[in-house]
Amino acid sequence: MSESNKKKSDLKIFPSGDQDVVVTRTFNAPAEFVFAALTKPELIKRWLLGPDGWTMPFCEVDLRVGGKYRYVWKNDDGREMGMGGVYREIASPHRLVHTELFDEAWYPGECLITTVLTEKDGKTLFTGTMHYVSKEARESTLTSGMEDGLIPSYDRLEAIVEELKRG
Amino acid sequence: MSPERLDATFAALADPTRRAILARLASGDASVTELAQPFEMSQPAISKHLKILEKAGLVSRGQDAQRRPRKLEAKPLAEATEWLERYRKFWEASFSNLDDLLEEMKKSAKKPTPTKKKKGDSR
Numbered sequence: 001m002s003e004s005n006k007k008k009s010d011l012k013i014f015p016s017g018d019q020d021v022v023v024t025r026t027f028n029a030p031a032e033f034v035f036a037a038l039t040k041p042e043l044i045k046r047w048l049l050g051p052d053g054w055t056m057p058f059c060e061v062d063l064r065v066g067g068k069y070r071y072v073w074k075n076d077d078g079r080e081m082g083m084g085g086v087y088r089e090i091a092s093p094h095r096l097v098h099t100e101l102f103d104e105a106w107y108p109g110e111c112l113i114t115t116v117l118t119e120k121d122g123k124t125l126f127t128g129t130m131h132y133v134s135k136e137a138r139e140s141t142l143t144s145g146m147e148d149g150l151i152p153s154y155d156r157l158e159a160i161v162e163e164l165k166r167g
Numbered sequence: 168m169s170p171e172r173l174d175a176t177f178a179a180l181a182d183p184t185r186r187a188i189l190a191r192l193a194s195g196d197a198s199v200t201e202l203a204q205p206f207e208m209s210q211p212a213i214s215k216h217l218k219i220l221e222k223a224g225l226v227s228r229g230q231d232a233q234r235r236p237r238k239l240e241a242k243p244l245a246e247a248t249e250w251l252e253r254y255r256k257f258w259e260a261s262f263s264n265l266d267d268l269l270e271e272m273k274k275s276a277k278k279p280t281p282t283k284k285k286k287g288d289s290r
Contacts, residue, residue, distance in 0.1 A: 009262060013255050015177045021254070025262050029269035036272070037265055043272075047264035050257045135174060 018135045023128040031119040034126060035093035038115065039063050044071070053077075065090060069098070085110065093117060100130075109133030176243055179223035184208070185216050189225060192239035196229050202237065 012024045027034050037043045041059040048071070049056060058072035070084035082103035089097035096115040112131040117124050132138040179185055188202060203213045217237060220226040224243045229236035 009259065009266075011255065011259055011262060013258065015181050017181060018178070023254075023258055025258070027262075027266065027269055029273055033269050033272050034265075037268055043268065047268050048261050049264060051260040138177070 019132045021130045025126045027124045031093040031117040031124045034124045175223040179219050196236040196238045198234045
């Protein structure tokens with residue numbers, strides 16, 4: 001992977017309180033642009049992919065309160081992962097609240113995601129708060145079942161990619 | 168790692184003072200007095216935090232009976248942060264894509280997509 005030429009970002013990920021995980025990151029663009037990238041299917045498809053090897057062949061968004069969204073990722077090796085949820089609050093371009101549930105969730109219950117975009121001097125601070133249904137739900141994202149999820153698959157994926165590169 | 172243990176670990180890590188204590192201990196063992204100094208906190212207050220960290224298995228007590236230095240236990244911390252590292256990989260890669268996309272959006276237009284007309288966002 002070509003990580004070497006990438007600038008270091010200010011990404012922070014940390015547990016908060018009993019049930020939350022918080023992700024923060026600054027983007028060098030106005031909030032309006034970031035909000036568009038978070039909510040327009042043709043844009044979502046282009047970045048919400050994790051490490052190399054995944055694409056998002058299916059992305060549908062009904063951007064209104066109570067409206068649904070659905071993403072399907074596909075890996076080079078044929079594996080698929082689906083995820084979807086419902087929009088709860090939409091205040092473009094500063095705030096977005098939606099639920100999130102993986103088809104094969106490895107944690108109980110839906111996760112409620114609150115995204116806040118704070119613009120300053122043309123830059124935007126992204127703060128995503130993932131609120132799990134319980135302490136236990138947050139913890140179970142840390143332990144068993146993770147092997148079935150999208151995120152841990154990257155470890156294996158990386159190993160495979162490295163192998164391919166070596167020929 | 169048992170769920171109870173992870174529970175305790177995450178509760179312990181959720182507090183900024185306790186994270187600062189762990190960071191301090193990462194650079195070497197320290198007594199309660201030594202730990203209290205940089206935090207402008209009373210020793211009992213620090214002791215309370217240390218108790219939580221000890222219960223989570225993140226901190227242990229050293230041999231010296233007089234000073235009773237506290238020591239960082241690296242393994243449970245590594246286990247708890249492993250998950251965060253995996254999460255980080257996903258977001259690091261996705262956000263890096265987003266950086267590129269935003270640059271493109273800035274170059275190509277003043278507005279992200281001029282398809283929808285919106286009446287003034289009043290709030």
